[in-house]
């Protein structure tokens with residue numbers, strides 16, 4: 001204590017005798033203070049948004065008053081939960097995905113549990129068929145659609161170096177994740193603008209937030225959605241329509257191939273509940289307009305990385321590379337075991 005006081009005394013006496021040093025010390029201290037205060041505000045905001053503030057009410061979009069929500073990739077995983085929870089909130093639901101039987105089952109489940117109306121349309125978005133888009137347009141034409149959940153998505157079947165990505169897989173990922181999302185959104189937007197009311201949620205991913213080696217096409221397809229969605233959000237805000245990109249780290253599902261939920265890997269039910277209760281809050285996506293990382297553990301993870309090593313750092317890219325090389329090895333071994341078992 002006495003020692004540090006001596007240092008401080010010496011420092012102060014130098015400051016008194018040297019004006020340049022005194023002013024520059026003040027300057028640096030002020031810069032430090034400003035950075036500290038901003039960081040403190042961001043951190044406070046994160047915690048307020050995660051644990052105190054509530055998001056926009058779904059009533060704003062006509063829940064319980066005959067409004068419809070359209071969900072793509074509706075029959076399984078996250079999309080199924082969006083359909084169930086939006087039905088519970090009082091929306092009628094249009095369910096779109098490939099497998100008609102799954103859609104019909106879910107439709108009667110939603111109908112039976114929540115007493116809302118449902119419509120189903122089997123579409124394989126990978127086929128990019130104009131007749132499918134015409135059918136979807138005709139289906140929603142008479143409906144008061146106010147909510148669109150762009151959930152459908154495909155990733156690589158296993159992590160793979162870009163040079164070895166199968167051409168069919170490459171085309172499917174871009175067609176489903178990007179082209180279909182744009183086309184479906186274009187069909188719905190006129191209705192939202194006419195009503196000056198609506199919500200467009202699009203599923204982004206940490207795979208798109210971080211450049212992700214060995215999932216390069218998926219990573220690029222999801223980061224495409226970030227900029228497209230943010231641009232669209234700015235365009236539609238003056239028209240009364242809310243647009244939000246929803247970011248997520250792993251969630252248990254067929255796509256993630258993770259079965260057991262844990263702190264950092266919630267199940268679809270928990271994930272979707274966190275999304276629908278925080279509309280309009282950025283949570284972990286602080287500083288990204290019209291973007292949200294709704295689940296608390298994903299939010300803290302993103303905030304930590306963004307405020308330390310950074311999202312585009314060599315460190316993170318290399319960690320990500322090593323992780324996906326390891327996952328590829330395990331996946332290839334598993335495939336070999338299964339081949340032998342046949």
Ligand SMILES: NC(=O)c1ccc[n+]([C@@H]2O[C@H](COP(=O)([O-])OP(=O)(O)OC[C@H]3O[C@@H](n4cnc5c(N)ncnc54)[C@H](OP(=O)(O)O)[C@@H]3O)[C@@H](O)[C@H]2O)c1
Nearest residue numbers: 073075076077078097098099125153205250251253255256
């Ligand atoms: N799970 C995660 O860890 C995670 C993390 C971040 C982001 N996301 C994103 O969240 C979204 C949903 O993922 P998920 O994990 O819930 O996936 P999932 O469990 O595999 O479900 C995908 C849904 O999309 C449908 N679908 C798949 N291909 C389709 C196609 N070509 N045309 C029409 N429908 C199709 C599937 O039904 P059919 O098979 O009947 O068509 C199913 O209903 C995706 O956009 C994904 O990128 C997921």
Ligand SMILES: *[C@@H]1O[C@H](CO)[C@@H](O)[C@H](O)[C@H]1NC(C)=O
Nearest residue numbers: 127128129130131171175179
């Ligand atoms: C998708 O379909 C449209 C309309 O049929 C066509 O113009 C376009 O070239 C197709 N795109 C791809 C990538 O298949």
